[in-house]
Amino acid sequence: MALLKRSAWYDTARNNSWTPKYVSFEELYPRELSDIFDLPLEEWEKFDEPYKDTFRDYVHVQREKDAYAYSIRSALERSKLYDVAHPGWRNLVKAHYGGVSIVEASAAILQGRFARFSKSPAMRSICVLGMLDEIRHAQIHFWFAYEHIRKDPQFDWAIKAYHTKNWVAISVIHMLDDLEQRDVVSSTIMTNLIFEVAFTNLQFIALSADAERSGDHTFAHFLQSIQTDEARHSQICLPVIRMMMRNGKKAEAQEVMDIAFWRMYRIFALVSGNAMDYGTPLHARERSFKEFMQEFVVTQFERQIVDLGLDRPWYWDIFLRDIETFHHQQHIGIWLWRCTLWWDDCAGVTAPERAWLEEKYPGWSRTYGRLWDVIAENVAEGRLEKTIPQAGALICNMSQLAMSGQCGDEWDVKDYYLDHEGKRYHFASEVDRWIFTRNPDRYKDYPSFTDRELAGEIPEGLHGFLTFMGLQPGYDTGTCAHGYSWIKDYYPKEAAE
Numbered sequence: 001m002a003l004l005k006r007s008a009w010y011d012t013a014r015n016n017s018w019t020p021k022y023v024s025f026e027e028l029y030p031r032e033l034s035d036i037f038d039l040p041l042e043e044w045e046k047f048d049e050p051y052k053d054t055f056r057d058y059v060h061v062q063r064e065k066d067a068y069a070y071s072i073r074s075a076l077e078r079s080k081l082y083d084v085a086h087p088g089w090r091n092l093v094k095a096h097y098g099g100v101s102i103v104e105a106s107a108a109i110l111q112g113r114f115a116r117f118s119k120s121p122a123m124r125s126i127c128v129l130g131m132l133d134e135i136r137h138a139q140i141h142f143w144f145a146y147e148h149i150r151k152d153p154q155f156d157w158a159i160k161a162y163h164t165k166n167w168v169a170i171s172v173i174h175m176l177d178d179l180e181q182r183d184v185v186s187s188t189i190m191t192n193l194i195f196e197v198a199f200t201n202l203q204f205i206a207l208s209a210d211a212e213r214s215g216d217h218t219f220a221h222f223l224q225s226i227q228t229d230e231a232r233h234s235q236i237c238l239p240v241i242r243m244m245m246r247n248g249k250k251a252e253a254q255e256v257m258d259i260a261f262w263r264m265y266r267i268f269a270l271v272s273g274n275a276m277d278y279g280t281p282l283h284a285r286e287r288s289f290k291e292f293m294q295e296f297v298v299t300q301f302e303r304q305i306v307d308l309g310l311d312r313p314w315y316w317d318i319f320l321r322d323i324e325t326f327h328h329q330q331h332i333g334i335w336l337w338r339c340t341l342w343w344d345d346c347a348g349v350t351a352p353e354r355a356w357l358e359e360k361y362p363g364w365s366r367t368y369g370r371l372w373d374v375i376a377e378n379v380a381e382g383r384l385e386k387t388i389p390q391a392g393a394l395i396c397n398m399s400q401l402a403m404s405g406q407c408g409d410e411w412d413v414k415d416y417y418l419d420h421e422g423k424r425y426h427f428a429s430e431v432d433r434w435i436f437t438r439n440p441d442r443y444k445d446y447p448s449f450t451d452r453e454l455a456g457e458i459p460e461g462l463h464g465f466l467t468f469m470g471l472q473p474g475y476d477t478g479t480c481a482h483g484y485s486w487i488k489d490y491y492p493k494e495a496a497e
């Protein structure tokens, strides 16, 4: 039997709208879940996805992709790559699995909500395939991560991380809920445009380049297999943004984008910035975090938003300064608080690494470098207890990350606070505070780590603190990835002893 060409039946198959008989249209597509901007229904009917796909073609391509990624994995498992990998790299992979696996699973739910609540039949159809993408991403993450669990219990955090009150998990969940728990229009801009177009490129393409150079071909192919899906389904947002622009909703689209961009950026700076500038072995670093940001986010993303008729976020200058500073500040805190992590953290400050940092970030030595000098001295003198903070950090009520600022001569540490309904909220930046003011009711009741501490929710002492975060001291708590061997560049005699 001859098969019809796809173009002959595609439009009919995806236009599956009908007039509901038992409930009203508004009940079927509630405003707060579908479209808070009240875009006209005729506009939704015109939605035309930028790429066409059918279930048959989709399954065919995905099956091949999966088969390829899994075959590379089994070949490389036999080569024992993991056992000989650089500790920095091994831990970067662990941090990635814990940080990203469940996020993929949550993206499947999000695409499922688009498939249910979008007012456009074409968007609903294509989002079903987006949902299948994300289910595959979550499963492939779990599958690859759990391959290593026999050797290292920290890989268990691929599933565990977001079921705990670990501070990294709390911070990511707060950001993700903010982006994903909105109506279809806002969420597609916040996740497809910001998360997937602007930032997963960075994590997946840049990190896969570093993976290739580190000799970890499994991880490189694994990332590429996912990124090809992300690059495709991220385009789902484009017709929606154009619809907003045609209907006089530019300011609304801009605000949604500005909120999501900053929130995503700060988390990525923490995760990818740390991985690229400190965790990746020096010989494998293709570019610095700042250079990757400049290429993938500043140049490529900026071009895209201008094409769409949107403007750069109002805080663009703050952002450009931030990509040179924020992740260095956070890295010091992350390493000092290494026992609260599900991976062993790389200090990444041997003499050649410091030279690289100074070259990529002129002034690094006189700011962050001098703090590392103090840390190194404490390590060399055997005063490890002095390298673990004795008091919790002040946490930003938006990012849920420790407040940090510039140290050294360019001292710039500031609490951007706001008093609201009798309570004082603390923010790590002007932008975090601005986001709060857009919708205080959305954010005001969320307890930060500091709030939880003050409310007595967290048991006393380091042991209680770690247990609260789901860690088992001495079993899966993080430590220095290199067993402090990096101090030999500072104190060769002490290191030998």
Ligand SMILES: [Fe+2]
Residues within 6 Å of the ligand: 104, 107, 133, 134, 137, 226, 230
């Ligand atoms: Fe994904």
Ligand SMILES: [Fe+2]
Residues within 6 Å of the ligand: 107, 134, 196, 229, 230, 233
């Ligand atoms: Fe995605």
